[in-house]
Amino acid sequence: MFTIGHSNHPIGAFLALLERHGTAAVADVRSVPYSRRHPQFNRRSVERSLREHGIRYLFLGAELGARTPEPSCYDDDGKVLFSRLATTGVFLRGIARVLEEAAHTRLALLCAERDPANCHRTILVAPVVRKRGASVTHILADGGLVSQEEVLDRLCAASGMPPRDMFRTREEQREEALARRAREIAWTDPERARVTE
Secondary structure: OEEEEOOOOOHHHHHHHHHHOOOOEEEEOOOOOOOOOOHHHOHHHHHHHHHHOOOEEEEOHHHHOOOOOOHHHEOOOOEEOHHHHOOOHHHHHHHHHHHHHHHHOOEEEEEOOOOHHHOHHHHHHHHHHHHOOOOOEEEOOOOOEEEHHHHHHHHHHHOOOOOOOOOOOHHHHHHHHHHHHHHHHOOEOHHHOOOOO
16 A cells, blocks of 8 residues: 655646556545645545546545544544544544555555655554555655655654664554654644633
C-alpha cells in the first residue's frame, strides 16, 4: 500500500507520481476533502482528474480522517487522541476497506501533507495497517519512495533515540515516537475543550 500527500502539486505532476508507481486506486483519507489554495484537490476535481487517467477514487475521510465527530476521542483540551480513534468501529471498518482494496489493486492513501511524518496517514492509519500485515510505502514529492519503518526511524532520531537501545526494542522506540508525533500533529477543536475553573 502506498500513501501520498497532494501538497501544492499541479494536478499533472500529482497524476504523474501516481502513474509512475502504477497506482490503480486512491483512497482519500482527508476528513475535509477541500483545499482553498489548491482547488485541483477538492473532492470532485481530484476524483474527476483521477477517473480521466483510469485511477479509481474512494472517499474514506469519514472513516479514516483525523477529525472525528466521536466525542470520546478528544481530550480535555479538545485534541484528538489517535490511540482512541484507532479503536473505534468506524475507523476499523475503514481499515478493513483499505486492506480489502489493497489485496487486489495497487492502492494509495491520499492526504494533504507533503512530508509523511507530518500526516495522520503515517501516524494514525499506517500503524494499524502494518499491524494487520500490510506494508506501507510513502510516495515523496520528488517521486522517491520511503518505507513506513524509515519514516518512524527518522522520528526516533529526531527524538534523540539511539539506533540501538539496551532497554527497548526498535519497535518500542517506534511506538514511543509515534505517540509523541500524534500529540504534536493531532487536530484540536477548541469547541470541544472542557472549561475548567
